[in-house]
Amino acid sequence: MSVSYQPVIWNRTKIIYDAVLIVAIVAYVLIFLKLGPMLSPAMAETNPPILRMRAFGSLALILLTVVLAIGPLARLDVRFMPLLYNRRHFGVMTAIVAATHAWYVLAWYFAFSPTPQLLALFTSNTSFAQVSGFPFELFGVFALTILAVLAATSHDFWLSFLSPAIWKAIHMSVYAAYAAVVLHVALGALADGRNAALGVFLFASLGTLCALHLIAGRRERAADKAGSPEVDRTGWIDIGDVSEIAENRAIIGAAPGGERIAVFRSKGKLSAISNVCSHQNGPVGEGKVVLGLVTCPWHGYQYRLEDGCSPPPFKERIRKYRVALSGTRVLVDPEPLPLGTRLEPLAIPEDTLAAPAAPSGG
Amino acid sequence: MQRRHRRAHAAIWTLLAIVLPVALAVIFLSYPRLSRDAPAIRLDEPGKTAAGQS
Ligand code: FES
Numbered sequence: 492m493s494v495s496y497q498p499v500i501w502n503r504t505k506i507i508y509d510a511v512l513i514v515a516i517v518a519y520v521l522i523f524l525k526l527g528p529m530l531s532p533a534m535a536e537t538n539p540p541i542l543r544m545r546a547f548g549s550l551a552l553i554l555l556t557v558v559l560a561i562g563p564l565a566r567l568d569v570r571f572m573p574l575l576y577n578r579r580h581f582g583v584m585t586a587i588v589a590a591t592h593a594w595y596v597l598a599w600y601f602a603f604s605p606t607p608q609l610l611a612l613f614t615s616n617t618s619f620a621q622v623s624g625f626p627f628e629l630f631g632v633f634a635l636t637i638l639a640v641l642a643a644t645s646h647d648f649w650l651s652f653l654s655p656a657i658w659k660a661i662h663m664s665v666y667a668a669y670a671a672v673v674l675h676v677a678l679g680a681l682a683d684g685r686n687a688a689l690g691v692f693l694f695a696s697l698g699t700l701c702a703l704h705l706i707a708g709r710r711e712r713a714a715d716k717a718g719s720p721e722v723d724r725t726g727w728i729d730i731g732d733v734s735e736i737a738e739n740r741a742i743i744g745a746a747p748g749g750e751r752i753a754v755f756r757s758k759g760k761l762s763a764i765s766n767v768c769s770h771q772n773g774p775v776g777e778g779k780v781v782l783g784l785v786t787c788p789w790h791g792y793q794y795r796l797e798d799g800c801s802p803p804p805f806k807e808r809i810r811k812y813r814v815a816l817s818g819t820r821v822l823v824d825p826e827p828l829p830l831g832t833r834l835e836p837l838a839i840p841e842d843t844l845a846a847p848a849a850p851s852g853g
Numbered sequence: 854m855q856r857r858h859r860r861a862h863a864a865i866w867t868l869l870a871i872v873l874p875v876a877l878a879v880i881f882l883s884y885p886r887l888s889r890d891a892p893a894i895r896l897d898e899p900g901k902t903a904a905g906q907s
Binding site: 621622623659663666669670673674677678681682684693694697700701704705708709711712715748749750772 | 856858859861862863865866867869870872873874876877879880881883884885
């Protein structure tokens with residue numbers, strides 16, 4: 492979150508995240524190039540430039556698999572949430588590794604091409620009519636192009652310039668890139684039938700990612716369907732019991748249209764705000780109140796409880812909702828207030844307050 | 854907004870979970886194989902194709 496756009500706003504967490512990532516990448520490449528030939532006779536017989544392109548190619552597949560698994564894992568288990576924090580650096584790193592693989596391919600296979608290397612890449616194999624021998628390189632080029640565009644537009648400047656909805660839509664093309672990578676590997680690196688480890692990893696990657704995304708999606712659908720019950724045809728919805736809300740935490744309900752609403756409890760008062768973060772639609776209600784500000788668990792954007800606005804000089808805003816208590820039941824008017832509307836948090840009466848809050852999750 | 858995004862997400866992954874395994878099956882079944890009466894001693898390594906180089 493920043494007022495002006497800086498290339499990267501570094502902090503300790505980001506530095507540690509990136510350092511771990513870089514060390515893991517270097518370790519993988521070194522193990523592949525140094526240990527691989529010692530352990531596998533087939534790798535020992537392979538030319539070093541080919542080994543290098545395989546090291547970076549397989550690493551790109553691994554990184555892409557991990558980066559695509561982070562989202563659903565964080566939805567299924569909050570312990571994976573820290574991985575989300577700097578996921579875009581992970582994505583940029585994946586694009587760099589994939590580009591290195593492509594660079595080695597061009598430098599080796601097309602080094603002595605009479606035509607320019609890129610032209611040769613597109614014209615040397617035109618067996619489009621057959622599956623085996625299909626120019627699999629094109630799938631790689633397609634995937635790399637998408638990864639490069641996503642890396643280039645990963646900065647918050649583009650998020651704000653394009654609007655979160657359009658930015659998110661563009662960034663969903665990473666799934667097309669993944670599909671292209673799967674086909675690129677299956678038609679290319681696996682075609683000689685000698686790379687069993689890569690074959691096993693490809694199937695494991697595809698199976699795991701499909702299962703994770705479908706399970707996480709199913710959970711979300713169930714939550715959408717459950718919705719929050721309407722109270723006596725007043726239009727207001729019953730979100731839950733005040734005792735379910737831990738101090739500085741929220742419970743989340745769903746409006747009839749499916750929009751999720753978070754009700755926070757802080758210092759004996761209740762505030763209802765949209766569960767959708769204005770940054771990247773993160774689940775604000777899964778965050779907590781830090782120093783009086785609701786803090787999104789994904790990247791730490793903050794909002795004031797009374798009006799849903801980020802504190803100055805920031806300009807982000809999310810919607811506020813009216814909240815009421817009926818006994819110990821928390822009711823919310825699912826009709827959002829205009830952005831920026833100030834509504835003082837609702838004080839919980841003394842006798843209701845006596846009921847203990849749910850234990851805080853930390 | 855969040856709901857539309859979730860729906861698009863579910864549709865994409867359902868599609869990938871169907872299309873990619875089928876595509877992989879087709880690809881693996883169409884890899885060249887030696888015919889049954891191919892000579893036992895060969896100069897080329899079995900199954901090695903130009904496509905398998907990278
Ligand atoms: S989604 Fe990034 S801070 Fe909320």
